[in-house]
């Protein structure tokens with residue numbers, strides 16, 4: 001009987017994971033900023049504790065249900081850079097009993113609701129105001145005529161402790177060159193420090209300026225004035241990060257081991273990992289990266305085979321275009337580097353952590369599916 005897990009299964013290189021954690025921590029330390037990793041990528045308290053041991057100041061979670069899992073694991077400083085709705089005040093209050101918690105707001109009426117809920121409970125909630133630095137998802141418009149007034153009013157609300165400003169330059173994922181990436185980061189820094197200066201000038205204390213994403217992280221040393229960075233993807237990295245020059249293939253820690261289950265035509269091979277394993281996310285990059293993952297033709301290949309393209313995924317099939325002389329036959333095992341690691345882990349109950357000898361240890365994805 002084989003002791004190896006059945007395919008498809010996710011494998012995490014322990015040495016690459018450790019190196020990624022150390023590299024980002026060294027970058028933050030060198031830049032003189034706190035590192036507060038986003039845990040949405042791994043959803044694993046075990047990995048969060050490795051990040052904290054390496055020097056992280058706390059963690060981020062997207063959702064309260066994730067935060068509850070990390071709090072259960074003994075993690076005591078959690079930030080939710082997500083516009084949590086005040087209908088969840090009961091859950092926030094119960095988390096406040098056991099962790100230092102902060103959330104973001106980008107709306108005066110919502111902030112006032114949080115203020116009422118906290119005041120009624122006799123508690124104080126740390127908040128940062130989310131600023132839109134060009135991603136156009138959430139956040140106050142830094143160019144709005146009353147933005148300083150609005151943040152000043154939020155900062156004065158009882159039951160809230162205004163900590164500062166927070167941004168996520170998610171448009172970095174659409175950058176078409178390293179120069180564009182650098183320009184996006186510089187613009188984020190300018191907007192955030194400029195707004196902080198205006199607030200400070202009008203008497204509002206801005207203790208924290210929190211920014212962060214993996215593609216922009218390497219520019220952190222040039223982001224003068226910021227106090228915190230919040231990358232998440234960097235622990236595993238993925239094909240998109242390689243496409244954005246934020247990683248090399250040799251840095252990527254998470255891959256999927258898959259088996260060829262059919263070779264129905266000379267130019268087509270089918271893997272047993274479809275959208276329920278790889279997701280349907282496309283890859284981003286400075287140049288277009290076709291397909292649903294990069295295929296390493298053997299388990300120990302160091303570079304993916306560019307002649308194999310995962311053209312399509314259905315739920316349990318990856319349809320690969322292959323050269324006619326490809327060695328892929330039913331039973332052959334490959335590794336696939338996902339386009340987007342963060343969505344892949346949310347499909348897995350557990351990952352397999354591999355040591356340098358190839359021994360595998362189960363690593364539960366404890367916050368998997370915690371999306372509420």
Ligand SMILES: Cc1ncc(COP(=O)(O)O)c(C=O)c1O
Nearest residue numbers: 038081168213214230231232233
């Ligand atoms: C608000 C926020 N902060 C930080 C991050 C981490 O960025 P990345 O996934 O590029 O590491 C994300 C990612 O989605 C995010 O939405």
